[in-house]
Amino acid sequence: MSRFERPSPGHPTPIHFPAITRTRLDNGLGVWGIAHRRAPIVTATLLLARGSGDDPIGRHGLASLTGDLLDEGAGTRDAIALADAFGRLGTQLDIDVGPDATSLTVSGLARVLPQALALMADVVMRPRIEAADFARVRELRLSRLRQLSRSAATMADRAYVSALFGAHAYGHGALGTSASLDAISIDDARAFWSAMYGPVASTLIVVGDVDVAEIGAHVDTTFGGWREGTAAPPRAVTPDATPDRRVLLVDRPGAPQAELRIGHVGPSRLTPAYHALVTLNAVLGGQFTSRINRRLREEKGVTYGARTSFDFRRVAGTFSCDTSVQADATGTAVADVLDELDRVRQDEVPAVELDAAKASLTRGYVRNFETAGQLARAAVQLAAYGLADDTFDRFVPGVDVVSRAAVHAAASEFIRPADATIVVVGDAETCQAQLETLGRTVELARPEF
Amino acid sequence: MISVPFTKATLANGLDVIVHEDHDAPLAAISVWYHVGSKNEREGLTGLAHLFEHLMFEGSEHQPDGYFGPLQEAGASLNGSTSTDRTNYWELVPTSATRLALWMEADRLGWLLPALSQDRLDTQRGVVLNERRQSYENRPYGLAQFAIMDALFPASHPYHWPTIGEPADLAAATLDDVRAFFTRYYHPGNASLAIAGDVKTDEVLRHVEALFGSIPAGEPVRPIDTPSIVARSQRFVMEDRVELPRLYLAWPTPGLFEPGDAELDLVADLIANGRTSRLYSRLIHDRRIATELAGGQTSRELAGTFQIIASAAPGHTLDELEAAIYEEIDRFAQDGPTTDELDRSRVQAESAFAFRVESLGGFGGKADQLNAYNIYLESPDSFQTDLDRYINASGDALRSQAGRWLDRRVAVALAVVPQGTSGDPLRDAARLDRQAV
Numbered sequence: 001m002s003r004f005e006r007p008s009p010g011h012p013t014p015i016h017f018p019a020i021t022r023t024r025l026d027n028g029l030g031v032w033g034i035a036h037r038r039a040p041i042v043t044a045t046l047l048l049a050r051g052s053g054d055d056p057i058g059r060h061g062l063a064s065l066t067g068d069l070l071d072e073g074a075g076t077r078d079a080i081a082l083a084d085a086f087g088r089l090g091t092q093l094d095i096d097v098g099p100d101a102t103s104l105t106v107s108g109l110a111r112v113l114p115q116a117l118a119l120m121a122d123v124v125m126r127p128r129i130e131a132a133d134f135a136r137v138r139e140l141r142l143s144r145l146r147q148l149s150r151s152a153a154t155m156a157d158r159a160y161v162s163a164l165f166g167a168h169a170y171g172h173g174a175l176g177t178s179a180s181l182d183a184i185s186i187d188d189a190r191a192f193w194s195a196m197y198g199p200v201a202s203t204l205i206v207v208g209d210v211d212v213a214e215i216g217a218h219v220d221t222t223f224g225g226w227r228e229g230t231a232a233p234p235r236a237v238t239p240d241a242t243p244d245r246r247v248l249l250v251d252r253p254g255a256p257q258a259e260l261r262i263g264h265v266g267p268s269r270l271t272p273a274y275h276a277l278v279t280l281n282a283v284l285g286g287q288f289t290s291r292i293n294r295r296l297r298e299e300k301g302v303t304y305g306a307r308t309s310f311d312f313r314r315v316a317g318t319f320s321c322d323t324s325v326q327a328d329a330t331g332t333a334v335a336d337v338l339d340e341l342d343r344v345r346q347d348e349v350p351a352v353e354l355d356a357a358k359a360s361l362t363r364g365y366v367r368n369f370e371t372a373g374q375l376a377r378a379a380v381q382l383a384a385y386g387l388a389d390d391t392f393d394r395f396v397p398g399v400d401v402v403s404r405a406a407v408h409a410a411a412s413e414f415i416r417p418a419d420a421t422i423v424v425v426g427d428a429e430t431c432q433a434q435l436e437t438l439g440r441t442v443e444l445a446r447p448e449f
Numbered sequence: 450m451i452s453v454p455f456t457k458a459t460l461a462n463g464l465d466v467i468v469h470e471d472h473d474a475p476l477a478a479i480s481v482w483y484h485v486g487s488k489n490e491r492e493g494l495t496g497l498a499h500l501f502e503h504l505m506f507e508g509s510e511h512q513p514d515g516y517f518g519p520l521q522e523a524g525a526s527l528n529g530s531t532s533t534d535r536t537n538y539w540e541l542v543p544t545s546a547t548r549l550a551l552w553m554e555a556d557r558l559g560w561l562l563p564a565l566s567q568d569r570l571d572t573q574r575g576v577v578l579n580e581r582r583q584s585y586e587n588r589p590y591g592l593a594q595f596a597i598m599d600a601l602f603p604a605s606h607p608y609h610w611p612t613i614g615e616p617a618d619l620a621a622a623t624l625d626d627v628r629a630f631f632t633r634y635y636h637p638g639n640a641s642l643a644i645a646g647d648v649k650t651d652e653v654l655r656h657v658e659a660l661f662g663s664i665p666a667g668e669p670v671r672p673i674d675t676p677s678i679v680a681r682s683q684r685f686v687m688e689d690r691v692e693l694p695r696l697y698l699a700w701p702t703p704g705l706f707e708p709g710d711a712e713l714d715l716v717a718d719l720i721a722n723g724r725t726s727r728l729y730s731r732l733i734h735d736r737r738i739a740t741e742l743a744g745g746q747t748s749r750e751l752a753g754t755f756q757i758i759a760s761a762a763p764g765h766t767l768d769e770l771e772a773a774i775y776e777e778i779d780r781f782a783q784d785g786p787t788t789d790e791l792d793r794s795r796v797q798a799e800s801a802f803a804f805r806v807e808s809l810g811g812f813g814g815k816a817d818q819l820n821a822y823n824i825y826l827e828s829p830d831s832f833q834t835d836l837d838r839y840i841n842a843s844g845d846a847l848r849s850q851a852g853r854w855l856d857r858r859v860a861v862a863l864a865v866v867p868q869g870t871s872g873d874p875l876r877d878a879a880r881l882d883r884q885a886v
Contacts, residue, residue, distance in 0.1 A: 003659070004511040007552050009523030010545025013475035038473045039807050041800075080734060083724035087793045090800030092723070109800050136737060143740040143762060146692040150589045252690075256582040288517040298515075301575025304583045324583045326575075356522045363524025363543055370474050371807050 009359075015366045017392040020379065023216030027228045029199035031219045032379055033212030036372050042208030043107040043376040046120060047383050049203075050196040053099045053169035053236040053314075059184050061176020064097040065141060066192045070104070071095065072133035075122035079133060082119070089116050093123065097174050100236070100314040101384045107373060110209040114218065121222040124197055134186040142178055149449035152259040152324070155250055156425045158447035160261040163244045163421045164318060169236035177448045199226045203383040207376040236315045241265040243419035247334075247435050248445040251428035258330040258426030262337050263320030264419050269312035269385040275398035276410040277310055282357035283349050283407070284308050284340065284415075285321055289356075291340050292321060302329035306337070310414075314385060319414060327427055331434025334422060338438075341417035348404045362396045451802055451832045453815055456650045457823070458657075462666040463638025466657050467819045467829045469645040471809060477547040477646035478810025480539040481554050482820040484641075485634035487612040488533045488673060488751060492604070496577065496614010497622055499531040501630055503573040505538065510560035516553060523549055530812065531612055534750040535824060539817060541810035544647040548656050551644075555660035558640065561631060567624055574619055581613045589691045590865050592886045597699045599886070600683045600861045601754055605676050608752060636667025641823045645816040646809045675751055680859035684878035687886065688868045693740065695760040696767040696875070697863040698774060702746060702753035702854045705825060711838035712850040713746040713755055715794050719786055719847070720744055720777060721757045725793065727777050728759070738765040738773065750825065755854060767864050767875045775857045782855065785848030798839035802832060 021033040052063045071093050072079040086092050091108035104124065106116045148154040158173050165171030176184075204223065206215050243264055267273065278286075285292040285308025296306045306323035321341075325333040349357075368374055369392070382391060424431055428444065435442045455469045487498050506516045506529065520527050523546040529538040540550040585591040595611045602608040642661070644653050678701045703709040721728045721744025732739035741760040746753055759770045786794070808814040822831040864875035 003663075004556075006512060006519060007548045009519075009543075009549050012524060012543035012545050015475065039803055041803050041807065080724070080730050084793070087723075087725040087797060088789075090796040107804070109796075109803055136734070139737065139762070140733070140740055143693060143760075147589065147741075147760075150690050150692055152587055254690075255587055257579065257587050259587075287521055289515075289521055297576055298572065301572040302579065304576060304580040324579075324587070326579055326582065356518070360521040360524060363546075364521075364526065365524070366475060366543055367524070367526060367541055370476060370809065 009363065012363050012366060014396065015369065017369065017378070018375065020389060021212040021215070025199065025220055025224055027199040027224065027226050029223050029226060030203040030383070031216050032203060032205045032383070033210065033215040034207040034375055034379060035210065035212045036207050036375055037209045040110045040209050041108065041372055042110045042113050042206065042210055043105065043372045044113065044117060044120065045103050045105045045205045045376050045380055046124060047203045047205060047380050048102040048197060049100065049201045049384060050234060051098045051101045052172070052174035054196060054234060055169070055172070055176065058180065059188055060172045060180040061141070061174070062184055062188055062192050063102065064174040064176070065137065065181070065184060066189045067095045067097040067102050068137050068141070069129050069133060069189055070123045070127045072137055073128035073130055075126045077122070082123070085119055086116070091116055093120065099170050099174070100234070103380060113206070113210060117219065117222050125226050127193060129186065129190050129193065131186055134189060138181055138184070141175060141181055145175055145178055145449045148175070152252060152255060152425045155252070155447050156259040156261045156423050158449070159248050159250055159425070159445055160320065160421065160423045161318070162447065163246065163248060163423065164265050165239055168239040170239065170313065170316065195232045199223065199228060205376055205379045205383065207379065208372045234314070239265060239316050243416070244421045245419060245440065247422040247424065247438065247440045247442045249428055249432060249435060249442055250423070250425040250445050250447065252425050253427055255425070255427045256327055257324045258327055258424050258431050259324045260334065261320050261322055261423040262334065262420050263318060264416055264421060266310050266317040266319035266414060267312065268314060268316050271312070273410050273414065275395070276402050276406045277414060278361065279354070279358055279399055279402045280344070280407045280410050281308055281310055282361055283353060284344050287360060291344070292337060295336055295340065296323060296325065296333055300329070302326050302333060327430045330424060330426055330431045331437055334424070334435065334438060338417045338420070341415050341420070345411045345415055348408045351404060354404055354407060358399050358402065361399050365396055451806060451836060453806055453819060453830050453832055455819060455829050457829060458654055460637060460658065460662055462662065462664055464661050465641040465823055466654065467641065467643040467823060468648065468650045468653050469643070469815060469819060470648060470650060471645060471815070472647045475544045475647050476541060476809055477544050477644060477648050478539065478541050478814055478816035479547070479550045479554060480537060480643045480810065480816035480820050482641045482824055483536045483635055484639050484670065484824055485536055486532050486534045487610065488607040489634060490607060490610070492610070493618060494622065494626060495610040495618045497626060497630055498536060499612055499614060500573060500577050500619060500622060501627060502529050502531045502536050503577060504565065504569060504627065505529065505557050505561065507569045507573065508564040509556040510563040511556050512553060513564045516557070520550065520553060525550060526811070528812070533608055533612055537817060537820065539810055547644070547648055547653070551656055551660050554642070555664065558635060558637070558661065559664035561635070562628060565624065565627065570624055570627060574622065577613070577619060578616060581616065585613065590689060590695060592687065592689065592883060593697055593863060593865050596685060596687060596863055596881060596886045597697055597756070597861060600685065600863070601699055601701050602678060603676050606678065607673065607675070608749065633668070634670060637661065637664055638666055639670050641820045643816040643819040643829070645814070645819065673751070678752055680856070682859055684862045684875060685881040686864045686866060686875055686878045687881040687883055688870060689865050689883065691865060691867055693760045693763070694767050694864060694866040694870070694874055695741070695758065696770050697756060697758050697865070698771070699754055699756045699861040699863070700854055700859065702755045704752045705748035705750055709850045709854070710746065710748050710753060712842050712846050713753065713854065714748070715839060715842055716781065716847050716851045717744040717746050717755065718794060719790050720781060727781070728757070728774060731777060732759060732770065732773055736773070738762050738769055771862065778851060778855045778857070782848060782852035785844045791844050795840050798836060802836045806832060
């Protein structure tokens with residue numbers, strides 16, 4: 001073989017997702033353990049299957065605010081003492097509130113797991129939720145909202161989900177708005193914690209250099225006393241997907257780029273078309289070499305990057321193209337994206353292109369399961385969406401069998417440029433005339449913060 | 450003991466090769482560091498190192514149509530980055546694609562120029578100008594770091610300008626500039642190649658010799674002469690599309706791995722980083738005069754910078770924040786850390802290093818770090834030595850380093866305030882034109 005002939009990528013070794021050891025405490029808490037002994041470390045995530053989608057109407061931001069309040073004082077410790085206690089274990093507590101779920105995560109040296117779990121148990125079972133902390137945290141959130149109201153990307157995200165989902169549980173940002181935060185009282189936060197937090201809707205996932213056979217017994221001593229409660233059901237139901245075909249222009253005077261979101265409501269994580277959609281997305285905009293990034297970045301140089309994604313959630317999701325383009329290319333960039341969305345529906349993807357997309361997904365799949373944190377996040381997906389244990393082992397064979405016809409069918413059903421909402425955050429003076437050439441109504445809009 | 454065992458060989462052309470075996474997952478990480486960054490640029494040609502990095506992905510003589518295609522198809526993730534000091538490129542691949550990734554890296558080191566074209570330069574120039582717009586110009590507070598580096602370092606020091614470059618310089622860069630840059634800095638003796646993962650050392654070294662061995666050696670790159678840095682008080686106000694006024698306090702400090710560097714890292718954590726820091730407790734929790742807080746020692750090869758950043762809560766001023774921050778620094782410089790704080794710092798360092806050797810590849814993975822230690826310390830497995838700097842730092846050393854470097858009389862203070870803010874949002878500060886930053 002010549003020195004200058006490119007070597008073949010060879011045949012990757014298949015991998016299997018590690019076994020999950022499951023137990024359930026008497027109070028209903030699911031406890032999952034995954035042994036992963038690469039390093040003397042551990043990651044523990046408590047997943048609660050309730051999130052910002054469960055915010056009551058008029059109280060947007062409550063789930064997130066409540067999550068934030070948990071570690072502002074719990075058990076015998078105030079906020080600073082709690083942060084210090086985690087810090088002394090060489091770890092910290094991360095609390096993330098998404099549309100469908102809330103997760104609390106600690107990562108640290110394996111030897112500190114018992115103490116870290118005890119602190120975590122305090123935080124979810126015995127939060128103080130006191131008036132002074134509530135006032136301070138709400139104040140910080142109001143400031144945070146003000147700051148975010150100047151971020152082009154956040155402005156675009158807010159305008160976009162609100163246009164797509166309207167009053168549906170997915171139609172607002174997790175932080176809520178200053179008006180909704182003003183309406184939230186400390187009693188709301190206490191009531192939300194009391195109604196939503198409980199062992200029945202929760203799963204504790206421990207991954208790392210630990211003896212998985214003993215985790216259940218160990219967790220029982222810290223979380224066994226969590227009262228059962230009557231977990232209120234999740235609020236999000238299948239949305240009514242009436243398309244919003246507007247072009248929403250959010251003025252940002254003087255902005256050198258226009259931040260774009262183009263797309264519509266998409267399917268839930270449980271869609272049978274999952275493998276076809278992931279493959280389709282790899283062709284269209286999921287990777288560097290995908291069509292839309294090639295066109296806008298590598299051919300035209302008008303952006304640092306452009307991507308498409310399906311955000312699969314529990315009862316629905318979104319399909320969107322996200323990019324930020326130089327202001328004078330706003331109109332052509334939007335037209336290019338719509339053209340690519342149309343093209344992938346019209347014509348079957350050439351076999352060579354499809355094979356390349358599938359190869360990158362299947363050959364590279366092993367990269368997703370290297371670290372304890374990656375395995376924990378994967379297990380969180382299983383728990384949050386009620387997916388089968390063999391979900392990850394079925395991915396490679398599932399993508400392997402996706403045909404050109406299957407991708408075409410998925411594109412026809414799930415990519416709908418005619419129904420797409422187009423959000424543009426940019427300098428109106430520069431962008432408006434460009435957008436009007438698209439032949440759609442352009443409306444000035446302002447996302448709520 | 451934390452250790453990443455390795456084998457190191459240096460090819461006849463000067464290329465350092467480091468191999469670390471780890472068979473836990475069927476993956477291999479390839480990392481190449483070139484010891485060149487924006488510190489090697491000169492005024493008028495800023496941004497060239499980073500613009501060049503983009504061109505390294507566009508193609509080479511035997512792989513003319515781009516680097517992402519064949520590597521992604523092989524299951525790789527890949528990327529690169531440019532800093533003031535170095536440029537790195539990496540691939541994380543299924544083991545079976547190790548040779549492919551090495552072949553790609555060899556081709557762009559040995560045979561890049563034939564694939565370079567005016568079109569490619571022009572397109573990537575456009576991409577980089579858009580990267581600058583997206584990451585800095587159109588982002589709240591996005592120009593603050595440019596203004597700080599500009600003030601901390603004199604015009605003749607290469608840290609004076611941003612790595613992303615001045616738009617006018619990017620616009621002016623020619624193909625000849627790019628070719629000259631490649632010839633001067635991209636040769637085996639100015640590079641370090643690390644392979645970490647599910648590989649056999651002997652076999653990898655054979656592949657590397659076959660693929661890289663015939664690439665000619667280049668002229669050694671000499672260390673840069675830099676002017677001395679004299680810390681002096683400078684105070685500025687800049688308007689931006691933001692809601693809350695934010696204060697940046699900055700000082701020049703010792704560089705990477707120099708005495709004082711690790712101590713200042715710990716000082717930043719104890720004073721200003723996260724909820725366990727003194728300033729969080731005081732400014733955000735107790736007095737509620739700040740809403741955001743960060744601090745850090747950024748360690749670079751030629752010099753470090755220490756910064757504390759805080760945003761004022763509505764109804765409070767940056768002057769209040771500045772006074773409170775100085776009080777806390779002075780108290781620290783007087784009394785040093787408590788025993789409890791020092792214990793906490795040590796276990797946090799131990800924990801952080803345990804996670805630093807968890808992944809093979811990507812930014813900050815083992816391959817990347819082996820190269821970093823090789824380039825900066827000429828000793829690839831310096832993990833424990835590095836950690837020891839933190840474990841062994843005494844309270845007294847923290848106290849004295851804080852006192853020595855964080856002197857309010859020579860601080861650079863920058864206020865970034867909402868557009869249209871009138872009066873003096875920061876005492877004794879000069880207005881800075883955003884366009885001039």
